[in-house]
Amino acid sequence: MASMISPLVIIGAGQAASQLVASLAQDGFAGEVCLVGDEPHLPYQRPPLSKKFLAGELALDRLYVKPAAFYEKAGSRLMLGQRAERIDRAGRAVLLADGSRLPYSTLVLATGSRPRELPLPGAFYLRNIADVDAIRARLAPGKSLVVIGGGYIGLELAAVAVKLGVGVTVLEQAPRLMARGVGPIVSQFYARLHGEEGVVIHTGAAVRGLEGKRVNYGHAQYDADIVVVGAGAVPNVELARAAGLAVEDGIVVDAQCRTGDASIYAIGDCTSQHHDLVGRRLRLESVHNALEQARIAAAAICGRKPPAIQVPWFWTDQYDVKMQMAGLSAGHDQAVVRGNPDTGRSFAVFYLREGTLIAVDAVNRAPEFMMSKQLIAERARIDPARLGDESVAMKDMRN
């Protein structure tokens, strides 16, 4: 006999949703789970979209977080290619684009984010598999690409494209690259790196418009075969806002990832949550955050002890350079460099506030990244001179 209890419904079938299904199963959730996703694909990983998948070095099925059989085994129903249009909180149901009504016992919003659009008709964006297919079809040796925005997605795209023989120009309106995520030392390193690889970088270059294939910026113009915008992301919060849930940049959630409605949770890129490390609410766009919030929400839904919170971390791959970042550098009062960012491709920058390590940007430096993650979590006070001294091994940094 069919259960009379409404399912747990997840809106959005991305990285956070997939982890939630896995964590609910691990935590012993016995009810039915419905996963509603507007893309036609199984939940997939986005990071390779601007890296190996774009380069053609990774097959589509390797993007999927889990195979279809996993969801079946976990007792979840996939409703892919299906958009949720409205939440009826009073009636505890989600209204779908096909007109049907999906009742829920618990609802989890995992709607992610989308590219910030600029008024540039004809420009491409990079968020999903269809975007990559469209961009890749236009990248060929001898073609020209203008990337608008020197954030990590734009720069990863630039790195892949120039290796394919495409002429690449990056236009960044800020005075330096990846300004939102890293400090000036790291920005300078990336400007050098891309210059060495043949990418032309213009910072302080505000784009005025796009006419056909002509990009107008500053007082100059540039003709490109393809223009891709990487200007950051905006959270998909419209469903939550229309349902009367609090939104402050992202959907406001508490430490358990619960919204102001006790039966509605939100996880991943779409959320805004208080972080002890910075002492304020913020919205993180990272795989680590998506997975961690999914685990937290699953534990809360199942009445289990929440997992320990880890220091936020992120990575970017450009050419042969993997940068791993841990912690949040905002508010640092000292930056200590280990290694030489002006030559070679391996160094780390540690960020301290009042003598306490709060973040690291580790460029091809796995040990610095791994150890710093622990030290940041411990709120360790480390002698800056030792951090910068290559003769002191990272494992001995506590002493």
Ligand SMILES: Cc1cc2nc3c(=O)[nH]c(=O)nc-3n(C[C@H](O)[C@H](O)[C@H](O)COP(=O)(O)OP(=O)(O)OC[C@H]3O[C@@H](n4cnc5c(N)ncnc54)[C@H](O)[C@@H]3O)c2cc1C
């Ligand atoms: C090109 C690219 C490269 C990246 N590289 C890195 C990296 O190197 N490292 C890193 O840590 N992070 C990286 N990220 C970020 C990371 O991928 C995201 O933080 C992560 O995917 C967030 O997961 P999510 O489940 O919250 O959102 P998503 O993965 O975006 O999933 C949300 C899903 O919900 C769907 N949806 C939205 N609204 C509705 C609705 N109303 N009805 C049905 N479905 C809906 C969306 O279409 C989407 O499929 C990258 C992102 C991109 C785009």
